Amino acid sequence: MNLTVHVWRQKNGKDAGRMVTYQVKGVNEHASFLEMLDVLNEQLVAKGEEAIAFDHDCREGICGMCSLVINGRPHGGHERTTTCQLHMRHFKDGQEIWVEPWRAGAFPVIRDLCVDRRAFDKIIAAGGYISANAGSAPDGNAVPVPKEQADRAMDAAACIGCGACVAACPNGSAMLFVAAKLAHMHMLPQGQPERAKRTEAMVTAMDAAGFGNCSNHYECEAACPKDISRDVIAMMNRDYTKASLGHREEESKAEGAG
Amino acid sequence: MTINLDARIPTGPIEQKWTKSKFDMKLVNPANKRKYKIIVIGSGLAGGAAAATLAELGYNVACFCFQDSPRRAHSIAAQGGINAAKNYQNDGDSVHRLFYDTVKGGDFRSREANVHRLAEESVNIIDQCVAQGVPFAREYGGTLANRSFGGAQVSRTFYARGQTGQQLLLGVYAGLSRQIQAGRVTMFPRTEMLDLVTVDGKAVGVVIRDLVTGAISSHAAHAVVLATGGYGNVFFLSTNAKGSNVTATYRAYKRGAGFANPCFTQIHPTCIPQSGDFQSKLTLMSESLRNDGRVWVPKAKADVGKRAADIGDDNRDYYLERKYPSYGNLCPRDIASRAAKEQCDDGRGVGPGGRGVYLDFRDAIKRDGQAKIAEKYGNLFEMYERITGDDPYKVPMRIYPAVHYTMGGLWVDYHLMSNVPGLFVAGEANFSDHGANRLGAAALMQGLADGYFILPYTMGNYLAGLGLGPAVSNTHAAFKDAERAVKTKLDTICAVDGKHSVDSFHRELGNIMWEKCGMARTKESLTEALEAIPKLRERFWKEVSVKGGQDSFNQTLEKAGRVADFLEFGEMMCKDALVREESCGGHFRVEHQADGEALRDDTNFCHAAVWEYQGDNNAPALNKEPLTFENVKLATRSYK
Numbered sequence: 001m002n003l004t005v006h007v008w009r010q011k012n013g014k015d016a017g018r019m020v021t022y023q024v025k026g027v028n029e030h031a032s033f034l035e036m037l038d039v040l041n042e043q044l045v046a047k048g049e050e051a052i053a054f055d056h057d058c059r060e061g062i063c064g065m066c067s068l069v070i071n072g073r074p075h076g077g078h079e080r081t082t083t084c085q086l087h088m089r090h091f092k093d094g095q096e097i098w099v100e101p102w103r104a105g106a107f108p109v110i111r112d113l114c115v116d117r118r119a120f121d122k123i124i125a126a127g128g129y130i131s132a133n134a135g136s137a138p139d140g141n142a143v144p145v146p147k148e149q150a151d152r153a154m155d156a157a158a159c160i161g162c163g164a165c166v167a168a169c170p171n172g173s174a175m176l177f178v179a180a181k182l183a184h185m186h187m188l189p190q191g192q193p194e195r196a197k198r199t200e201a202m203v204t205a206m207d208a209a210g211f212g213n214c215s216n217h218y219e220c221e222a223a224c225p226k227d228i229s230r231d232v233i234a235m236m237n238r239d240y241t242k243a244s245l246g247h248r249e250e251e252s253k254a255e256g257a258g
Numbered sequence: 259m260t261i262n263l264d265a266r267i268p269t270g271p272i273e274q275k276w277t278k279s280k281f282d283m284k285l286v287n288p289a290n291k292r293k294y295k296i297i298v299i300g301s302g303l304a305g306g307a308a309a310a311t312l313a314e315l316g317y318n319v320a321c322f323c324f325q326d327s328p329r330r331a332h333s334i335a336a337q338g339g340i341n342a343a344k345n346y347q348n349d350g351d352s353v354h355r356l357f358y359d360t361v362k363g364g365d366f367r368s369r370e371a372n373v374h375r376l377a378e379e380s381v382n383i384i385d386q387c388v389a390q391g392v393p394f395a396r397e398y399g400g401t402l403a404n405r406s407f408g409g410a411q412v413s414r415t416f417y418a419r420g421q422t423g424q425q426l427l428l429g430v431y432a433g434l435s436r437q438i439q440a441g442r443v444t445m446f447p448r449t450e451m452l453d454l455v456t457v458d459g460k461a462v463g464v465v466i467r468d469l470v471t472g473a474i475s476s477h478a479a480h481a482v483v484l485a486t487g488g489y490g491n492v493f494f495l496s497t498n499a500k501g502s503n504v505t506a507t508y509r510a511y512k513r514g515a516g517f518a519n520p521c522f523t524q525i526h527p528t529c530i531p532q533s534g535d536f537q538s539k540l541t542l543m544s545e546s547l548r549n550d551g552r553v554w555v556p557k558a559k560a561d562v563g564k565r566a567a568d569i570g571d572d573n574r575d576y577y578l579e580r581k582y583p584s585y586g587n588l589c590p591r592d593i594a595s596r597a598a599k600e601q602c603d604d605g606r607g608v609g610p611g612g613r614g615v616y617l618d619f620r621d622a623i624k625r626d627g628q629a630k631i632a633e634k635y636g637n638l639f640e641m642y643e644r645i646t647g648d649d650p651y652k653v654p655m656r657i658y659p660a661v662h663y664t665m666g667g668l669w670v671d672y673h674l675m676s677n678v679p680g681l682f683v684a685g686e687a688n689f690s691d692h693g694a695n696r697l698g699a700a701a702l703m704q705g706l707a708d709g710y711f712i713l714p715y716t717m718g719n720y721l722a723g724l725g726l727g728p729a730v731s732n733t734h735a736a737f738k739d740a741e742r743a744v745k746t747k748l749d750t751i752c753a754v755d756g757k758h759s760v761d762s763f764h765r766e767l768g769n770i771m772w773e774k775c776g777m778a779r780t781k782e783s784l785t786e787a788l789e790a791i792p793k794l795r796e797r798f799w800k801e802v803s804v805k806g807g808q809d810s811f812n813q814t815l816e817k818a819g820r821v822a823d824f825l826e827f828g829e830m831m832c833k834d835a836l837v838r839e840e841s842c843g844g845h846f847r848v849e850h851q852a853d854g855e856a857l858r859d860d861t862n863f864c865h866a867a868v869w870e871y872q873g874d875n876n877a878p879a880l881n882k883e884p885l886t887f888e889n890v891k892l893a894t895r896s897y898k
């Protein structure tokens with residue numbers, strides 16, 4: 001099929017950037033969206049132009065490296081599908097397609113379609129772990145975990161950290177990402193000891209990284225290629241309230257003792 | 259010059275070697291650990307676990323990866339599971355059995371002592387991962403669940419749906435993040451190691467390119483760990499992530515590290531067949547599917563065009579069950595792949611070009627119900643349908659072998675140190691544990707064993723031997739020379755200014771490798787490849803087009819550097835395959851077979867072939883580490 005593709009081109013973080021229109025010829029309907037961009041890049045190289053930069057690695061929907069807002073929807077808006085797994089059979093011959101990078105204050109563009117998502121790493125570093133040094137673990141079966149709980153932890157842990165939730169949110173909020181990580185750990189007995197501290201630390205880091213607030217649009221849930229449910233946000237909010245209450249109680253106890 | 263291949267295997271009975279050697283190792287005083295700087299290249303299971311654990315011990319660690327976050331290393335893509343000799347199923351598993359299965363599965367081309375240690379540490383890995391919050395599959399009673407994988411008759415594989423690698427890597431990444439926050443690991447994402455620096459024969463640091471700004475910088479350390487994964491992408495099409503490459507290990511090879519068994523590559527039997535020229539990678543369908551899926555082709559060539567549903571049981575050839583009755587569909591990968599190729603070569607393959615066999619769940623669905631099958635494999639079925647448009651609950655999957663894993667890698671001794679002192683190599687990047695064929699669910703085990711439980715000991719032993727002095731400075735002339743060479747090479751690539759894309763050369767190389775050094779190799783095919791590759795390389799350096807220069811974010815340049823290395827490395831692989839005049843594991847020389855099965859030659863080839871760089875214009879020198887088998891008797895593998 002032949003397509004008209006409008007692509008965001010931006011030399012670097014300082015450049016203003018603009019949409020550029022390309023004609024792409026002879027795209028196979030079995031190709032993935034990224035393979036369509038490969039074909040376009042081959043055509044650009046043949047003309048002596050610079051290739052379009054876009055992030056990708058596994059090309060099977062698991063690494064979370066690929067991004068792209070396609071016709072206004074992160075990952076193109078198909079259920080449970082990342083851009084690398086989106087196939088051209090979902091487009092029509094002659095169609096016009098708009099391709100842009102994630103747009104969010106906390107994810108600055110570094111070139112063309114690539115953005116800087118290090119803000120996510122900062123949130124995880126603030127508390128997205130269970131402190132367990134190598135060598136100190138009890139036997140794997142020492143603490144039984146009910147199957148249903150393990151399954152729900154796995155549902156939340158399926159997050160690939162791609163950032164589609166942030167890109168979809170009108171406020172650029174990272175609530176779904178943060179809440180999914182918290183839900184994964186807090187569904188498991190191993191996650192309990194640091195529960196309050198973890199919740200506070202990650203929420204604080206999220207705010208500090210420049211993500212917006214959640215105003216309950218739930219575009220994030222619709223855009224998530226891994227079906228993370230908005231329920232995790234409710235769980236996080238409850239935990240956060242508890243954690244900050246607990247914090248105040250501790251402070252007042254400390255004052256009383258003094 | 260020949261290189262020192264003393265493997266430093268501890269003496270004593272195999273069950274005691276690791277315990278004894280841990281006790282014999284020198285220790286670094288806790289107060290002194292932070293004075294030692296360690297560079298880790300790679301943040302996958304091996305590198306990420308090593309970086310986190312070394313930092314937990316108190317060392318000062320710098321970790322580099324080319325993705326935008328350490329959480330995206332290629333380990334994330336592993337689907338099926340991780341082995342451990344827990345014997346939770348009470349089905350006769352033990353450390354010894356895991357050791358035995360892995361040595362046998364590797365077709366007697368791995369090092370016994372390393373494999374035994376791997377089996378010993380396997381049990382600690384599961385404990386560690388559970389403590390970190392890895393959501394492994396559970397039974398209703400709350401205990402850990404297991405499944406079977408190829409090459410084993412016990413159920414010892416732990417898994418997290420079809421996303422085991424993802425969950426293990428997220429555990430590693432969490433631990434790594436904790437150390438980053440604590441200031442003990444400095445993380446450098448979107449960077450690429452382009453050279454190893456040695457002074458007085460020791461590894462003292464690396465030259466790094468910042469992939470965003472293009473800046474070249476030198477980083478010095480007391481020791482360097484390479485955990486940069488495998489080189490399957492030399493074939494262009496593989497199940498590896500697009501960025502997986504040989505650059506770090508190949509450039510270390512050019513600085514004196516021996517490269518062992520480069521021709522040992524694994525072709526995985528169950529991948530989605532290629533569908534067109536535009537294709538950029540192949541997708542694996544986890545081996546775990548062979549637990550319930552039955553592999554077959556039509557008995558008669560006349561039936562290959564028919565719909566699967568129209569071919570009755572009598573007219574189906576369940577060839578793995580027929581040829582290998584005791585292991586059936588769960589025979590090892592090398593055997594299953596070759597068998598699939600055989601059926602297709604015989605004209606009984608299905609689908610476009612006759613390059614496919616069926617993996618059929620009809621009987622399993624009938625037996626267990628669709629819900630049960632969906633619970634086990636739902637995400638894999640969905641992935642298959644998304645890519646092919648076919649629903650595997652209704653029609654059998656079509657699969658074909660594809661390049662998946664590389665057993666070869668930089669040579670390391672028992673301490674995971676290469677022949678270059680101070681250069682350690684972990685995970686898929688080294689060569690030691692899987693011989694000529696890796697068993698399913700054994701790579702995740704190896705990466706984590708190396709990173710969590712082995713390097714932390716052997717690294718201390720090396721550093722303690724260095725004394726307390728500071729690392730060589732990164733302003734040393736050796737760093738400046740290496741930086742200059744790196745920049746010149748990048749400029750040279752950009753200056754070619756030809757007309758052909760980097761990918762076009764990579765595809766062409768991949769074709770040569772697949773056709774001539776793939777599932778079946780002959781003296782003739784390898785000789786042809788050895789003529790074709792240098793010609794292709796010459797054309798690359800005359801005709802490749804890389805726009806944009808080296809001083810900016812330039813993905814084309816990144817790729818070009820990697821392809822340039824593959825174009826040299828592929829030649830070494832073919833040489834290695836040519837001189838190994840035997841068949842073993844994934845290395846099948848057509849000339850050496852008995853009844854269609856691989857025919858090993860233990861008299862002449864019971865060794866690791868270790869290649870030593872001799873300059874760009876000279877052929878590499880071949881060194882050998884003899885392999886001895888004292889605990890698993892050398893025998894012809896049989897899965898019948």
Ligand SMILES: Cc1cc2nc3c(=O)[nH]c(=O)nc-3n(C[C@H](O)[C@H](O)[C@H](O)COP(=O)(O)OP(=O)(O)OC[C@H]3O[C@@H](n4cnc5c(N)ncnc54)[C@H](O)[C@@H]3O)c2cc1C
Pocket residue numbers: 299300301302303304305322323324325328330331332333334335336337338339340422423449450451452485486487488497498499502503505506542662663684685686687698699700701702703705
């Ligand atoms: C699709 C698929 C499924 C698999 N399933 C299983 C399974 O079920 N069970 C199993 O046991 N094994 C499985 N494997 C194999 C297993 O996943 C890998 O062998 C293993 O994860 C490799 O881990 P690693 O840490 O050695 O390297 P990787 O995870 O590949 O990490 C390499 C790291 O090195 C970095 N790097 C590479 N080059 C450079 C450079 N030049 N400069 C800077 N950084 C660099 C990368 O950024 C990355 O961080 C599977 C493999 C594939 C492809």
Ligand code: FES
Pocket residue numbers: 055056057058059060061062063064065066082083084085
């Ligand atoms: S490239 Fe890995 S998720 Fe798309």
